[in-house]
Amino acid sequence: MEHSDKPADDALLREASDWKLRLDEAPRDPALRRACADWRARDERHENAWRRVSEAWALIGDLPVQRQRWPGHGEAPASHRRWPRGAALALAACLLLALLPAAWRYWQADYRTGVGQTLAVTLADGSAVVLGADSALAEAFSDGERRVRLLRGEAFFDVAADPRPFLVVAGEVRARDIGTAFSVREDDGSYGVGVSHGEVAVSYRGGRARHLMPGDQWALDRASGTARVQRSAPDRVAVWRQGRLFVQDRTLADLADTLERHAHGYILIADDALAARRVTGSYDLSDVDAALAAMVQPHGGRVLRITPLLRIVL
Structure with a gap:
């Protein structure tokens, strides 16, 4: 039978994924293999869905593990540098790589949120903070400085008046308040600072500080060390507080890290x-699957949901 070029619909992709999972769990079951063969032969669309899912399974086996997801950003052990074949093992590897660094960061945090959750807190000085989804924050105030550490995710700060300087530390990024409301983001591969009102002095690795004004959106790619500042309306800063994601010239890889904080x-x-393709737009965070599809479709991408916990962009 020749393969159809017509894309399989989501229901058939889910059925094909279910067959693949069952065969992976019982590869020597002849009755199960015959039943799967009958399902594939029943309709050309079934065979097309099976082919698409099989291609995705092969990609899982061949893709390298991202180094930054191991604790301390060190090299992954040699026995884990490639995804194991089989959906259950691949999914377990994904979860292990994602959860180990997060567990360590959350252990250090004073405030934390789960996937898809936000939290409003008031710091000891009266500053108001909205902590974004899957985020962690540690408070370290002293007599001479109000310092907080953003360990993961993003937060919006409305800083209270106080003679002590207010400093947000995210990795090697420093954002110092100068009478300000501003946001700070730290994902696995990038940082961002946006100013709603007031002024912020932001620096990286102790370098010369850059002063940001209302509407300025500063973004840093950690891999290249390249920083850029773009302008937008001040009311677009941290619109995730209203359930939307405003994106201005960010890579799909970067956005995948952000979306993972809003959906399990x-x-x-x-x-x-x-x-590496760059995206600009506004997306609804209440439907991460629709947002991801809208991001990748203009670039010829398609989202294949293998299980409720694994999405592959082809």
Whole structure:
């Protein structure tokens, strides 16, 4: 039978994924293999869905593990540098890589949120903070300085008046308040600072500080060390507080990290060129699958949901 070029619909992709999972769990069951063969032969669309899912399974086995997801950003052990074949093992590897660093950061935090959750807190000085989804924050105030550490995710700060300087530390990024309301973001591969009102002095690795004004959106790619500042309306800063994601010239790889904080599971982009494509737009965080599809479709991408916890972008 020749394969149809017509994309399989989501229901058939889910059925094909279910067959694949069952065969992976019982590869020597002849009755199960015959039943799967009958299902594939029943309709050309079934065979097309099976082919798409099989391609995704093969990609899981061939893709390298991202180094930054191991604790301390060290090299992954040699026995884990490639995804094991089989959906259950691949999914377990995804979850292990995602959860170990997060557990360590959360252990250090004074405030934390789960996936898809936000939290409003008041710090000891009266500053108001909204902590974004899957985020962690540690408070370290002293007599001479109000310092907080953003360990993961993002937060919006409305800083109370106080003679002590207010400093947000995220990795090697420093954002110092100068009478301000501003946001700070730290994902696995990038940082961001946006100013709603007032002024912020932001620096990286102790370098010269850059002063940001209302509407300025500062973004840093940690891998290249390249920083850029773009302008937008001040009311677009931290619109995730209203359930939306405003994106201005960010890569799909970067956005995958952000979306993972708003929906349970792991997003795997199977094409390096696609992962490097840049996106600008506004998306609804209440439907992460629709947001991800809207981000990748203009670049020829398609989202395949293998299980409730694994999305692959082809």
